[in-house]
Amino acid sequence: RCLCCVTVKMSVGFIGAGQLAHALVKGFTAAGVIATHRITASSPDTDLPTVIGLRKMGAYFTTSNKETVNKSDVLFLAVKPHIIPFVLDEIGPDIEDRHLIVSCAAGVTISSIEKKLLQYRPAPKVIRCMTNTPVVVREGATVYATGSHAEVEDGKLLEQLMGSVGYCTEVEEDLIDAVTGLSGSGPAYAFLAVDALADGGVKMGLPRRLAVRLGAQALLGAAKMLLESEQHPGQLKDNVASPGGATIHALHVMESGGFRSLLINAVEASCIRTRELQHLADQEKISPAAIKKTTLDKVLQQPGATAAGVGVRTGLNLFNSSTSKHKKN
């Protein structure tokens, strides 16, 4: 991930200007993997605090998703899963052969995206990825799966981008929900753990700031040791637990409370919920009323977006729209 040799000459766009877009842009620009003037982000909502951050970093911000599409080669869909179908209907007509669509939406399948875009284009290039917020400090964890029309070079391009902000590897799509449960949600488990560790330190007499610092540093150091070692985590744990010492006493209370089981439960719960959301999106009819009204209004205010175009019908099945807007070259 060196700064000097990995520079992407393409333009990158983000549909959505929230936490994820902000984190990725921050990481990409810190890595120097792409020049900020080649980045566009769009959202109908100009009040998001992340919009200011994006502008400050030198990315071009617009309220027009269509403008983002026109200015980009690699297009990240960085909106909430339930917004994806509206976005796809809105930008579908503007997708060209060059576009690589990268969806970061949890639980949204490649086939559902391809199905929507096939109404507009014969061979839409789609990649699905699952990343996480530490991309903002260039220590993200990203996996991606490639759609049927994406080329090998498209995967390599995405890997170049995402590899500049952390770990990145290709997987089969059926693993992505499990990855969501583990490294997608993982940072939240870690924030909870550091908060609790700091509470422990404060209980035993440490000032809060020092306790937070030491707790976070201990987790960071241990994770780095594991990543750089061939050894099993259990072996590394053994190495730290001297006979009759403080650490093995602590480990006992953790095991007594079922510490490990709680973490397995967490990964499972996040993964199951991801699959649930995907199932709901695929199967159920979601009325536009379920979408936050202001968001829908803002989408409709965009030039070129019509109520019919974004599928505003009652009881609409968002991923199985029957409008035939197949645009051939």
Added chain:
Amino acid sequence: MSVGFIGAGQLAHALVKGFTAAGVIAANRITASSPDTDLPTVSGLQKMGVNFTTSNKEATHKSDVLFLAVKPHIIPFVLDEIGPDIEDRHLIVSCAAGVTISSIEKKLLQYRAAPKVMRCMTNTPVVVREGATVYATGSHAEVEDGKLLEQLMASVGFCTEVEEDLIDAVTGLSGSGPAYAFTALDALADGGVKMGLPRRLAVRLGAQALLGAAKMLLDSEQHPGQLKDNVCSPGGATIHALHFLESGGFRSLLINAVEASCIRTRELQFLADQEKISPAAIKKTTLDKVLQQPGVSSTSDATKSSVNLFNNRTGVKK
């Protein structure tokens, strides 16, 4: 400036690996000693270019900064052995959990008028230069001694000075902390494997997620709770997972762990200060090897039966 390690086990190995990777000191300026040549870490140290010897006295002579990197119950034997060889230049840095500065100073005052002693608590991730270290300075250590130690330890991670009374709590938190993390990572990987991931990928992703989150926290002014909120979208996967953690008392288990480690550290310190520990309680082979070192005789006070290890009454040697 030369650095010595009494003890050639996990801690010495980890510190030497970190220091040499950081380039803060050349390997040929480092000496490590241990009576036990069979330790796997010994060959590691030799491979790094460190001078290894079975003589603690030799390590003392060759060093300016001397780390005591042995188990707490060995400390008194080591102090008696090297006490006569300590010079004015020596800075003694004890890394032994639960061993107080005053107990070390008391022992060394038998040999020297103003022994410069520091106490530090570090952790194993110094080996990858991401350690967490705190130190407290003894009454005869100068400001420059503290700065020197900080320079060394900061090359391998976070390092800050604290009052000595906080060190047991630090032991419970960042001293033992990596073990809590390794346990968590093993469990997270199990969760990933349960949901279909191959083991290696699951371990990799779990470790990367923890590393990234910890780095975000260290680089941010925000409260960990705020960072947690930022990751939890409404009705999403993450908040569902967090509910399970909270239901199971996840936070409480970690508070318990820090507390248990801290309390045990204080217990061990109390045992060392107060109780008479017979040399028979020390593993016999270790004691034999110590006795084999030149200069250490079986008539020295440390080997008297039921000796109170830190309250030895031999006269002060000036």
